[in-house]
Amino acid sequence: MNGLPRKIVIDKSAANSKGIKDIGRMLKRFGCAIPIEMTRIKCLNNRVEQDHRLIKRRVKSMLGFRSFTSAASAIAGIELST
Numbered sequence: 001m002n003g004l005p006r007k008i009v010i011d012k013s014a015a016n017s018k019g020i021k022d023i024g025r026m027l028k029r030f031g032c033a034i035p036i037e038m039t040r041i042k043c044l045n046n047r048v049e050q051d052h053r054l055i056k057r058r059v060k061s062m063l064g065f066r067s068f069t070s071a072a073s074a075i076a077g078i079e080l081s082t
Helices: 014-029 044-051 053-060 068-081
Strands: 007-010 037-040
Touching: 007 014, 014 037
Parallel strands: 007 037
Antiparallel strands: none
């Protein structure tokens, strides 16, 4: 178990920030001494998409498989090569 996060990175969504603030207040009431630090990044989705570029490139060619067994064997081969 990793425990409670000390820092959370979110986008500029108001719903996410309100939820995290509510959880922080709830933890404070239960006696958690470490506050959760919230960092907002405007283009969080772009960074996540950039991290998945290599995966997308490999998966895009496999979207046309006709059977599950051929897809499973191709994915197993990719997992072995990485």
